[in-house]
Amino acid sequence: MATVEHSTTCRACGRDTEPFLSFGELPLANALVPIGTKDESRFPLMMTFCSNCGLVQLAESVDPDSLFRHYVYLSSNSPAFLDHVRILTERLIKERALDAGSLVIEIASNDGYLLRNYRKAGIPVLGVEPARNIAQVARKDGIDTISEFFSIDLAATLRSDGKLADVIHANNVLAHVPDLRGFVAGLASVLKPAGMVVIEVPYVRDMIEKLEFDTAYHEHLCYFSLTPLVALFAKSGLDIFRVERIPVHGGSLRIFARHAGGGASEFSVTQMLSDERQWRVRDPALYRRFADAVEKFRPTLRECLAALRADGKFTRSMDPKEAGFDRSKIDYFAAIKDQLPPLPTGNFKQDLVVFVDGKRSLGKVTFKSLKFSEGVIVQNGNEFKMASVAYVKFARSGTAIMRRKK
Ligand SMILES: [Zn+2]
Secondary structure (H helix, E strand, O other), X not given: OOOEEEOOEOOOOOOEOEEEEEEEEEOOOOOOOOOOOOOOOOEEEEEEEOXXXXXXXXXXXXXXXXXXXXXXXXXXXXXXXXXXXXXXXXXXXXXXXXXXXXXXXXXXXXXXXXXXXXXXXXXXXXEEOOOHHXXXXXXXXXXXXXXXXXXXXXXXXXXXXXXXXXXXXEEOOHHHOOOHHHHHHHHHHHEEEEEEEEEEEEEHHHHHHOOOHHHOOOOOOEEEOHHHHHHHHHHOOEEEEEEEEEOOOOOEEEEEEEEOOOOOOOHHHHHHHHHHHHHOOOOHHHHHHHHHHHHHHHHXXXXXXXXXXXXXXXXXXXXXXXXXXXXHHEEEEEEEOOOOOOOOOOOOOOOEEEEXXXXXXXXXXXXXXXXXXXXXXXXXXXXXXXXXXXXXEEOOXXXXXXXXXX
16 A cells, blocks of 8 residues: 655755645556445545756655565567667767676666667666566576665665765656755765766656647656756765757757766757756746646647547447556646657557546556557548557647657
């Protein structure tokens, strides 16, 4: 049974936060339940904002044990994602001149999808993956993996074991961490003096500008921009010296950090900080406007879905029994998020988020369970076979935007 903690304290700077968008109470996004299940646990989903440092976060945190100890997503299921990380690892091996005397640590190493690239190149690796079922998969594949949550304590243990890293990866995990400051302090503690931390997080600016409210769910405690990240890392003596915008998970940041004192930041950092200032990243009004846009979008979305249903084609492609919900009660139907480029070849697991019945979320379900793979969707009178569509996004205008597979 999951437990939930409420806090209005900023995870990055410790100041008070203010709420700006409530989704009511929702079940956990990845916890699909069979039809007829009673007493499903629901937890408030409230986004808050810290006007001191600019961090967007949830007021509630569900204990990580109930979210991440048994995880269902294998990174290796997505060929596009594998390409994405292979290119990154090749680049770092070259840039950092990594060899048999180096160590690469990955936090949230999943099934070893990333580390195996280093291992193939003869570079020692260590994974940290709390999902025991997935850590086991990695170990079977020969990737040394600790089945724990990364924390300041685990970092101390690694350090005393002499396990210091030349490169630390942490892809799409920072947003899940309740003790953000402890996590970053832990990074600093296991990083060699000349080492480098490479972290990918969804970018809050993309969420706001593309109205990606579907990325808000209990697992995602924080929604980052560069401004609060720079301050957060500086607290632990880490300097973010390079940043890249990458088109994964609806738009992400890839930040590069090193111990402070390593020289001036690259232009990418000063440029983005300046852009964020102009965008008014620490102005509460920015986030209130986003909340208003989400609320305004809601009836439009319902109409759009009603129209799709009335057409019959959408309905036929969704078997409510199999999908496990009552279609008449769909409230928010959020996007099948744009996947990693190049677009994947058909595995769309976990890319659809459905909010139903006012407050109810049936969470992320697969294309297959909705039979989208055999379905037809209509946009502007044109029929699209789902097989030819890479992703669907319901836009502000209420129309379905489709990107066709290349
Ligand atoms: Zn703050």
